[in-house]
Amino acid sequence: MQLTETLRARRAEKDILLMTHLVLGYPSLAVNREVVRQMVDNGVDCIELQIPFSEPVADGPVILKANQEAISHGLKVRECLEFAAEMAATHKIPFLFMTYYNILFKYGVEKFFKKAKEIGIQGFIVPDLPPEEGEEYLNLAKKYGIAPVMIFAPTSTDMRMRELAGYGEGLVYCVARRGVTGAQTTFDAAFHDYLAHCRAATNLPLAVGFGIASKADVEVLKGKADMAVIGTATIRLVEGKGPEAVGPFIAGLR
Amino acid sequence: MQLTETLRARRAEKDILLMTHLVLGYPSLAVNREVVRQMVDNGVDCIELQIPFSEPVADGPVILKANQEAISHGLKVRECLEFAAEMAATHKIPFLFMTYYNILFKYGVEKFFKKAKEIGIQGFIVPDLPPEEGEEYLNLAKKYGIAPVMIFAPTSTDMRMRELAGYGEGLVYCVARRGVTGAQTTFDAAFHDYLAHCRAATNLPLAVGFGIASKADVEVLKGKADMAVIGTATIRLVEGKGPEAVGPFIAGLR
């Protein structure tokens, strides 16, 4: 799988990778474009593009608001795909789609995979689609060579993790704690224990997200995970200081 | 019985008698005093003095209001008795007490009879005391020689009228129609039929009240009843034109 290989290759050169996230259309595609450029220029290894959905149940207040504002400004899925196509063509790093299942479902799941493949998207993160519900999705992922990213949670048992790992490709997204995006995470003994279990369950690159917001946070993950995921932190940054603050922030994380 | 005889004697001289009514303390005892004087001076044959009660269920809005205003101005039963004593001493016609049973009951029924006798009151009208509830009352009436006035109603059967007549003294008060005091009465065939039944049931003088307000009304009763009762009409008159209007009004009724 292309995504797995790309990440493994990059990981061979760095002690930790960085994945960043943005909500398409928030505050605007123009700002998104600038933010992506700054991220790529400052060494980000992989970017999640979130296609807004009106009911983002796994997201906390910041990303929730971003989803809803983007939609209320009239953003269409078609525009998201066009924008993603442009990013994938412009920048050399892997881009993933993060969204909720209804966006794929309503578009037509196969049509969506086909389109994503066409425009160079390498993986999907769909937080409300457990593998039990994803038979068609997983088959199509294989067919189109797009990585269906699996999610590990602190509540996942070893058995469950191994099961999930069996379905996954590209990377495994390890949710750092209970709750939704945007709140703080405590990197305590239980957290390290959790990561050890994650590590034991799969050979895929481990990305850790939810509450990673600073150099110190990223530091903690070194040696225990392969990639740190910065989500809410950059959205807050853009809201507060504009897109030009993103570059220096990213540069300072590692 | 003194009251019966007085009324019979007066009736022998007139084709119809007049009984008037006032609510003690409304608008004030001073005005009551003047009203009584005018009534007597203009030939009224008998006067009902109503001792106010807070719950006058048999009375319509005008008399109800009079009761409540008198009480709210602080009128006491003691004052009513004193005023009645003065009236009975001053004027030569019979005075009756009209009130609700609780006034007697709370005062002490026998004490009340004794007092009334002392001050020269000749009869009681107690609209919420049917003879079935009045054993003590009827005995005391006999003992003190005060007429317990019975009430006939258009709903009374012949049998009931005869029964009531057996308990009564002084006069029988024939309620002219259904309802409470103060509304209009229609003197139709049914009314005349009713009076005929009243007449057949008793030899006591028949007083007709409820809705008698004009010379024409009084005229209708001639030959069918012995006495016309003017209640609400004079209260309205005093409210509208002051006590000095009472004399001419009474004078014009016969």
Added chain:
Amino acid sequence: MIKPGYYGQWGGAFIPEILYETFRELNATFARCQADKTFWQEYVELMSTYSCRPTPLTYAENLSRHFGGAQIFIKREDLNHTGAHKANNVMGQGLLVKRMGKKRVIAETGAGQHGVATATMAAKFGFACTIYMGEEDVQRQRPNVFWMEKLGATVVPVTSGSRTLKDAINEAFRDWVANMDTTHYVMGTVCGPHPFPAMVAWFQSIIGIEARKQIMQHFGKLPARVYACVGGGSNAMGIFQGFLDDREVELIGVEAGGKGIATKQHAARLASPDASPGVAQGYKTMFLQDSDGQMCDTHSVAAGLDYIGVSPILTDLWEKGRVRFAAATDAEVMAALDLTIKQEGIIPALESAHAFVHAFKEAGSLSKDEAIIINQSGRGDKDIFTIAHAFDDPSWKAFIREKGKQYAAD
């Protein structure tokens, strides 16, 4: 010999002569219905299909644990259609009215509970309906007025006297003496002239019949005590009748202590020294009256208890020592209400909460193998305006202010 309609020295029928025939007919019909077993069957059937009788007896596990004494059971009259025990009486009288062939009913109402129940019965039976309600209560209890009107009743605000319950009763009598041929007066409680106390007590006895059976079933023995609030006394008489012959069951009636007995702003007839024997509104009982026999103004946070008189049957039972009386103040009532809501998820009417106050005071001193029953005469959600106000809830006030502004703009 005891006169019919008397309970000891209390009761009677102090009615104007014009109603003599009406009462004769009413007494005769009532006697016929009492003698006719199918009437009671029809009544029970109606109450079990139109309302939800038998109403449950709920074991209040948390409150029992909280007080650590007697096992507390709650008789759930609040679950009746229209939300209170008033439905029992009203539907029963409705069946009587059908038998008498009358086509119109009238009633007094204080809080509006009995008015809503009567308007409901009238809608169901197809009677015309007029409800008399003190002007002050019309203002305070607009939601109930709204429902009565929606149910097709005419609500007449009574502007005489203290503009509350007793004045509404007087006004209903005034209507009745004019319209008795077509109209039945649905008295709302076990007061008024005979046969009303007997009749209302009879219909309400369904509560006690059920409660006795239920406590035996759930608890295996009779309760030590039964508590009920007492306005006119109908819910209390209703449940007490199930246990009157069980001398070991203590019966406690709880009256409105208002702002405290000492303040005179209360409605405690039998639990205060302030009442005296009197005759008013057609019957003899203990009334809150002055030395002249003029009736006093009463006060309670619970409109349904805010009344000058009390059932002659209860006065007799009190005099004979069979029923003990106590008073609960407005403040105690709010506290008991709060506790009951939080502990059991049950919202008693303000009236009913009076009974809870005394049950709570005494539960702890009874042993765990004893039971007590509280009669929850009605549900409290009907009282939201009063309860939210009494709790001085700031969000509620803000909500009402906001709504008021919206309507002001209309």
Added chain:
Amino acid sequence: MIKPGYYGQWGGAFIPEILYETFRELNATFARCQADKTFWQEYVELMSTYSCRPTPLTYAENLSRHFGGAQIFIKREDLNHTGAHKANNVMGQGLLVKRMGKKRVIAETGAGQHGVATATMAAKFGFACTIYMGEEDVQRQRPNVFWMEKLGATVVPVTSGSRTLKDAINEAFRDWVANMDTTHYVMGTVCGPHPFPAMVAWFQSIIGIEARKQIMQHFGKLPARVYACVGGGSNAMGIFQGFLDDREVELIGVEAGGKGIATKQHAARLASPDASPGVAQGYKTMFLQDSDGQMCDTHSVAAGLDYIGVSPILTDLWEKGRVRFAAATDAEVMAALDLTIKQEGIIPALESAHAFVHAFKEAGSLSKDEAIIINQSGRGDKDIFTIAHAFDDPSWKAFIREKGKQYAAD
């Protein structure tokens, strides 16, 4: 083979991974309880002592006469404790929570009915309780918020999205993914991820079990049709389950037609052409969504029907032709409400009144020896603010203005 949690192509459990274990436990507990006969007994016992089950089946004699067709029966879920069928589901889940040993419950609520029911259950069972409610609904339904708070619950106004029911559901999920170890999410209707539809349908089946028995008893044969309003679909599923196997009984679900299907301001998923298959809030069903899959704003005078999705079980029954769907407009609802109040003295909730609309449209065309049942899911007096407003009642407005002024002066 049909996947567990699927009804035809509808349903499923589209849940975030973090809840996987929680759902495993929930499914296991639910399966154990379903297999354990004493659980259902305990549930029925609870509902018959804490609420008043069996709720009556009322014969609506006047309405039947009025329409001159089928005999109309009304299943009286309004008489439940807290005033609606919501109590069935909530108390059932409460028993489950006890078995799971959890100490906190959360719930979404639209009108507030499910919130009050959940807060009530939490008070009774001693659970901590948080209720999520759209900010707009908090404003509109202050009385229910007041009661929830009095019951000890924390009410969290949800300010995201359309600030109504669907957003409250999302917010409850967000709480749950943080607190699943201690907390159970009491879903209020037959929607959401498996096992919620199955679980809620199971608890609500008590309505249909009773109704079938009652109609056989009172009418001697099965009804021709059964009507229920459909928000999420829980009251409808509840009563329909009593008759699903009786192919001769036609089942009709009535959705919110709002201001009319043509205006797009409605919440008719199955009775309008506006919904399409989708996956949201954890399950697959017909949703009111745009061509991108973004959920639409819906509208109904009845907050409880104002929702984008519908039970996957009902969608399946609709697809298979077993349940017919229709929509009732706000205006039709107010007329049916008025008629029912005046004719029967019964006040349906605005939600329930939707079912009455279609029963009334069709009753006249059925023969007199047939019966129909309308499920009255709740009582309307909880809706006074909405109903009085919808009837544009001038005295009500004046009352609120006056109260508002009083509070403004505070």
